[in-house]
Amino acid sequence: MAVPGIDYAAVFRALPGMVALLTPQLVYxxxxxxxxxxxxxxxxxxxxxxxxxxxxxxxxxxTATGTRDLCASLRRVLATGERDAMAPQRYDVQCADRPGHWEQRYWSPVNVPVHGPDGKVVLLVHRVEEVTELIRSRSGPRGTRARVLETELYTRARELQELNERLRQAHAREREVALALQEAMLPAPRQVGDRRAAVRYRPAVGALNVCGDWYDLVDLVGGNRIGVAVGDVVGHGLEAAGVMGQLRSALSAASRVAEGPAEALNVLGRYAHVVDGAESATAVTTFIDFDHHTITYSSAGHPPPALVHADGRVEFLDQATDPPLDARPDPIPRPQATTTFAEGATVVLYTDGLIERRDEDIDVGLGRLAAALLRHQDADPETLADSVLLELLPPGGATDDTAVIIVRL
Structure with a gap:
């Protein structure tokens, strides 16, 4: 919080270290x-x-790689929204008063994001510490010891950069495999009777952030009913994708025989207890009865579905929320609730990547979602899904997976 009477611009100018501010386009x-x-x-x-x-x-x-390495670091900060500390870099600087003359310099940069109210990165703090003096003699010509130290430091820095690059490539390969596995295990978009359902899945940006978000849509036995569910597994990469597939399949099977969504989640919770990596996974499932115009729902620690009524009112289905799967040592029956809808309403299920932002209360994200749904409530589900994702996700992609399923009732 700003303190009255303090000139923060003057404070910034007087900071003892080298600090610059950059736009996301890398302009000072x-x-x-x-x-x-x-x-x-x-x-x-x-x-x-x-x-x-x-x-x-x-x-x-x-052999100069200063611009490439620095650009990669800044892009990582923009993509992940997290700070990035770089290994010492050799980055020569051209003398301002002697064009064509370059001074050999070494720097240790740290790049930090500044987030706006919507969670997007609006500025980059680029702090640099010059370390040239650490690898050179402080006065006079450089001696053998200084040259050896310079060479060793530079070599270690290059080795670290090469190791980071190999790790990045390995994580990228893991991410590709996890995405392929995740896509193979998620159901394809399809018609539900004569009502259109739209589904979207957006993977997180960054090689390490493939998570276990999933969705499911099944025809239920008895009457004109369907089950719609979404869930989220804690963790990243191949393990999370594998756990996601197991939980989705288990809930899909349980929903077909359960009397209601609470019973389906009860069964899923018992199953999660014996699946490594399923601890604290969340899920919400809805049983939609088109004949009686009702939605019965139950949630295991998941953000509430949004029901956009035909009259323009948004209702969050939050009256049957319980802890995540396998959160209790001795499971007890989960609650469920029922609400009604009129022809033309829309139900929206989603994972937390759509609404949650760093250092922001979840109610702010829910309000943002409700406003976006109302602005586009007359659109068909496919258009509505695209519009909501465009408005709510950061332009460069989110740091968490996002799954959305929209059904016109």
Whole structure:
């Protein structure tokens, strides 16, 4: 919270370390005095200019990777919304008053996101510590010891970068396999009687963030009824995708024979108890009866479905919420509730990636969802699904998976 009377712009300019602010397009917004002094640049040479126009790679060094490494770090921060500390980098700087003359410099950068009210990254804090003096002698020509230290530090930094790159590639391969597995185990979009259902799945950005979100839609025995469910497994990668497939299949089978959604979740909870990795998974399931115009639902720690009534009212189905699966040492019967709907209503089930944002109360996300649903309530389910995702997910993608299923009633 801002304190009255403090000039934060002056504080920023006086910070003892090198600090600059960048837009998501990597254009300088501001730089403090220490940054300008140590980089040998004036404010006019930096502010409102693209980062790598101000500090390009040394064209005389074919092995220079400073711009590539720094750009990769900044892109990771934009994609994940999390800070990224880099290994020491050799990043030569052209002398401002001597064009064509490059000084060999070493830097240790840290890049930190600044989030806006909607959770999107609106600025990047680029803090740099010059470490050239750590690998050079402090005065006079460099001696053998200094040259050895310089070479060793640079070699270790390159080895660390190469290791990080190999890990990134390995995680990317794991992510591809997990996504393929997840896609194979999720049901395809299809017609439900004469009513259209739209489903969407958006994987998280970043190699490490493939999670276990899932959805399901089944025809129920007896009457004109369907079961619609979504769930979320704690964890990432192949293990989460495998657990997701087991829970989805188990709930799909249980829903076909259960008397109601609470009983289906009771069965799923017992099953989750013997599945490694299913602890604290969440799920919500709804039994929709088109003949009687009712929705009976039960939730195991999952965000509530949204029912958009034909009269424009949004009702969150939150009257039968219980702890996540396998959360109790001795399971007890789960609650369920029933609500009614009129022809033309729409029910929306989703996972938390759609509404939850860092450092934001969940009610804010629910309000954002309700507003988006009302703005597009007259659209068909396919258009509605695309519109909601476009409005609620960050432009660069979310750091958590998102599954959405929409059924016109």
């Amino acid at each position: 917004v501001d730089a403090n005095e220490e940054f300008l002094r140590l980089s040998g640049r004036t404010r006019e040479q930096v502010v409102d200019r693209y980062l790598f126009d101000v500090f390009p790679d040394n064209p005389n060094d074919p």
